[in-house]
Amino acid sequence: MKTFFTVVKLDYLQRTRNYAFLVTLCASLAIAYTFVPEPNANYSTIRIADYVGFYNSAWFGYATAIMTNIFLSLIGFYLINSAIKNDLETKVGQMITATPISNFNYLFCKVISNFLLLLTIVFTVFLMSIILFFLYNDGGPFQLFQFVKPYLIITIPTMFFIACLAIIFEVIFQKYSVLQNIIFFFLFSFLAFNSSKNETDFLLDTFGSQIVMHELEEKVKEITNTDKTTGISIGYISGNTTKAKKIKFTGVDFPLTFILSRIIWMVLGVIMIGFVSLFFHRFTIKNKLKTRENTKTIKENKSINELNLSELIISKINYSIFPLIKIELLLLIRKGKKWLWLINILGMILLAVLPLEIAHQMILPILWFLQVHRISDISTKEETFNIHLFTGSSYKPIQRIFTSKILASFFFMLIISLPLIIKLALNLNFLSSLFIVFGFLFLIVTSVVFGLLSKGKKIFEIVFFLITYANINGVIDVDYFGGFKKDLASIYTLLVLILILLGTSFFLKKKAAN
Amino acid sequence: MELDIQNVSKKYNRNTYGLKDFSIHIEKGILGLLGANGAGKSTLLKMIATVSKPTSGIITLNKNNILKDANYMRSQLGFLPQDFGVYPNLNAHEFLEYMAAMKGIGGKNLNIKITQLLEGLNLTEAAKKPIGTYSGGMKQRVGIAQALLNNPKIILFDEPTVGLDPEERVRFRNLISDLANDCIVILSSHIVSDIDTIADKVAILKNGSLVSYGNQKEIIEKVTNKVFETLIENTQLNNFKKEHIIVSTSKKEGKLKVRYIANHPIENSIKKTATLEDAYLFLNKIT
Numbered sequence: 001m002k003t004f005f006t007v008v009k010l011d012y013l014q015r016t017r018n019y020a021f022l023v024t025l026c027a028s029l030a031i032a033y034t035f036v037p038e039p040n041a042n043y044s045t046i047r048i049a050d051y052v053g054f055y056n057s058a059w060f061g062y063a064t065a066i067m068t069n070i071f072l073s074l075i076g077f078y079l080i081n082s083a084i085k086n087d088l089e090t091k092v093g094q095m096i097t098a099t100p101i102s103n104f105n106y107l108f109c110k111v112i113s114n115f116l117l118l119l120t121i122v123f124t125v126f127l128m129s130i131i132l133f134f135l136y137n138d139g140g141p142f143q144l145f146q147f148v149k150p151y152l153i154i155t156i157p158t159m160f161f162i163a164c165l166a167i168i169f170e171v172i173f174q175k176y177s178v179l180q181n182i183i184f185f186f187l188f189s190f191l192a193f194n195s196s197k198n199e200t201d202f203l204l205d206t207f208g209s210q211i212v213m214h215e216l217e218e219k220v221k222e223i224t225n226t227d228k229t230t231g232i233s234i235g236y237i238s239g240n241t242t243k244a245k246k247i248k249f250t251g252v253d254f255p256l257t258f259i260l261s262r263i264i265w266m267v268l269g270v271i272m273i274g275f276v277s278l279f280f281h282r283f284t285i286k287n288k289l290k291t292r293e294n295t296k297t298i299k300e301n302k303s304i305n306e307l308n309l310s311e312l313i314i315s316k317i318n319y320s321i322f323p324l325i326k327i328e329l330l331l332l333i334r335k336g337k338k339w340l341w342l343i344n345i346l347g348m349i350l351l352a353v354l355p356l357e358i359a360h361q362m363i364l365p366i367l368w369f370l371q372v373h374r375i376s377d378i379s380t381k382e383e384t385f386n387i388h389l390f391t392g393s394s395y396k397p398i399q400r401i402f403t404s405k406i407l408a409s410f411f412f413m414l415i416i417s418l419p420l421i422i423k424l425a426l427n428l429n430f431l432s433s434l435f436i437v438f439g440f441l442f443l444i445v446t447s448v449v450f451g452l453l454s455k456g457k458k459i460f461e462i463v464f465f466l467i468t469y470a471n472i473n474g475v476i477d478v479d480y481f482g483g484f485k486k487d488l489a490s491i492y493t494l495l496v497l498i499l500i501l502l503g504t505s506f507f508l509k510k511k512a513a514n
Numbered sequence: 515m516e517l518d519i520q521n522v523s524k525k526y527n528r529n530t531y532g533l534k535d536f537s538i539h540i541e542k543g544i545l546g547l548l549g550a551n552g553a554g555k556s557t558l559l560k561m562i563a564t565v566s567k568p569t570s571g572i573i574t575l576n577k578n579n580i581l582k583d584a585n586y587m588r589s590q591l592g593f594l595p596q597d598f599g600v601y602p603n604l605n606a607h608e609f610l611e612y613m614a615a616m617k618g619i620g621g622k623n624l625n626i627k628i629t630q631l632l633e634g635l636n637l638t639e640a641a642k643k644p645i646g647t648y649s650g651g652m653k654q655r656v657g658i659a660q661a662l663l664n665n666p667k668i669i670l671f672d673e674p675t676v677g678l679d680p681e682e683r684v685r686f687r688n689l690i691s692d693l694a695n696d697c698i699v700i701l702s703s704h705i706v707s708d709i710d711t712i713a714d715k716v717a718i719l720k721n722g723s724l725v726s727y728g729n730q731k732e733i734i735e736k737v738t739n740k741v742f743e744t745l746i747e748n749t750q751l752n753n754f755k756k757e758h759i760i761v762s763t764s765k766k767e768g769k770l771k772v773r774y775i776a777n778h779p780i781e782n783s784i785k786k787t788a789t790l791e792d793a794y795l796f797l798n799k800i801t
Contacts, residue, residue, distance in 0.1 A: 394613075
């Protein structure tokens with residue numbers, strides 16, 4: 001048992017002692033600040049038709065717990081789904097293989113470590129919810145239990161299940177993080193929007209928040225004296241909040257069966273871990289891969305040529321940036337599994353054949369998101385692949401190499417989006433074509449800036465994921481590619497933003513080089 | 515060609531120095547940098563390569579301050595870092611093309627030059643296969659090839675023989691000797707045998723400071739008449755270690771044959787000819 005706690009503690013420490021986690025915590029605080037809107041804010045987060053709750057302890061507790069539950073289930077998965085991959089990449093896994101630790105114990109240690117990471121963020125948000133109460137409350141008393149209860153019954157079991165799910169995905173899909181991300185995206189969408197209406201359904205609700213939403217809906221029906229289904233919205237909804245009426249919400253008396261179901265979800269997670277531990281690779285996948293490749297390629301010719309320096313051709317100076325762009329483009333194209341290109345090609349065909357609106361609003365953001373592994377490490381791949389000492393000692397690294405990476409990404413995204421750009425141009429919709437170009441340019445510079453600031457790609461991936469999720473749900477405020485907005489002013493705003501981010505990226509890169 | 519390093523320090527925090535008040539003047543030929551892990555060899559090479567900037571001090575190449583004009587150094591530099599990576603999806607030819615572009619060289623003959631380098635370093639067969647599938651030694655040879663792409667006038671090799679098999683090491687040493695005919699080669703290692711056969715001059719570093727600098731003869735002179743060999747019992751070894759600097763031990767006739775450095779030899783010791791390794795160990799212990 002002592003070993004178990006030691007492993008969990010050390011794993012937790014090594015994962016939290018980095019800059020990216022600090023940035024994540026700060027971002028969590030900032031996001032949590034918006035979970036209960038300031039009384040005069042022009043957006044709402046949880047809303048039942050025209051109603052929101054009085055700002056009392058219960059509303060603050062439940063609203064922040066549900067928002068954390070939904071957002072952290074989504075973001076949290078991407079934050080923690082590299083626990084095993086890290087051990088594989090750092091080769092610590094090879095050492096673990098040689099220890100007597102069982103597969104289940106190892107995976108369970110990782111689950112607990114994942115869970116603790118998520119709990120750290122949940123705790124940060126929890127503290128913020130109390131601060132928000134004292135900032136905005138409508139005069140009710142502070143009741144700590146109204147804060148603790150929803151977190152304890154709704155959020156924490158969900159976080160544990162997500163911690164298990166992340167490990168299960170890592171075991172099943174091994175190194176294929178793109179596949180993990182895509183499948184989780186669909187799984188999350190299915191689970192989050194699988195609405196429940198009766199007590200039995202609530203037991204099957206993975207996230208456990210439907211019961212609260214149902215209670216709120218019933219309260220509104222009571223007030224309005226109607227049986228009509230009211231519109232419930234969770235997330236950021238802009239406008240119209242000043243007209244929202246208020247209902248008094250005093251919390252939910254969770255049935256015992258529901259509380260038990262929350263525990264069962266956690267147990268289910270552990271059982272699934274036990275199941276996947278039966279076929280956990282135990283860090284042999286890389287070795288297998290290497291052995292296979294080695295037998296194929298490393299039959300070295302034992303010729304003993306010697307390099308004759310006097311015969312070497314004298315190299316000519318050529319400071320052109322194009323050879324760099326060419327190789328960078330090649331790297332982007334070759335990144336990831338080859339079969340993923342089939343999806344890309346399918347996406348490009350859909351861009352060309354589907355009606356403009358669907359292609360622009362749905363297919364394009366999804367197709368761009370599928371390139372996340374390509375564009376998320378524009379500014380960090382030198383360090384990741386340990387090439388930075390070469391680039392750092394090369395000729396004009398910032399002006400030439402850094403620029404070439406941005407340009408190659410630009411051309412890559414242009415190729416991916418070309419069918420729609422051409423189609424729009426043929427329809428004389430040049431504004432939308434331009435919006436798309438600015439859209440992917442915005443993604444590229446955002447990735448660069450986030451990479452330079454966080455020294456990793458995770459933060460950008462999470463933000464990109466959230467934006468895409470909002471995009472395909474039709475949230476106009478985060479439309480950066482002209483799917484919904486068609487005005488010139490939005491293009492100008494985007495252009496200014498791009499220029500600021502571009503300037504920032506060169507400034508940060510120069511600062512890092514110095 | 516002359517490289518001048520004057521009072522260079524690299525400070526990591528208040529009390530930790532990677533390099534401390536380091537000065538050295540280097541001219542054409544091979545300089546061997548010897549030192550234990552953490553002695554400051556890589557820190558020094560990274561600063562010469564303009565990858566890292568010193569906290570204080572000046573580095574000049576042919577009187578040009580490279581801290582102000584890094585590109586002057588970069589345009590004539592060949593650098594093989596100790597721990598470098600590659601893009602595993604590129605093959606050796608593509609990777610060298612990429613490195614050439616980074617260095618700002620190209621033209622019609624680039625492909626011929628890359629082919630020559632790959633042939634000379636016995637990588638022709640694997641040249642079209644992804645580098646991710648290469649063995650450590652093959653990657654190291656790709657690293658050597660990239661360092662020679664731009665007709666460098668100053669070449670930095672940081673622990674270059676790691677991963678090379680004995681035959682490759684010999685070929686590599688020959689190559690370095692050839693290179694040194696018209697450029698500065700700085701070769702760092704903690705393995706004395708990598709350096710003693712080829713270096714014109716040797717600098718020994720310890721804890722970020724220069725302990726000794728000169729040609730091999732001058733350095734070896736510091737232990738002349740101080741190197742001995744004797745036979746001792748196994749049980750005596752620990753006590754022996756406390757009183758002498760042991761260079762090596764081997765088993766002989768049920769006893770231990772010990773090569774050691776001392777001002778006054780113990781009884782039954784035989785005086786031996788001092789080597790660079792003896793001097794390196796001696797200077798590392800006493801300074």
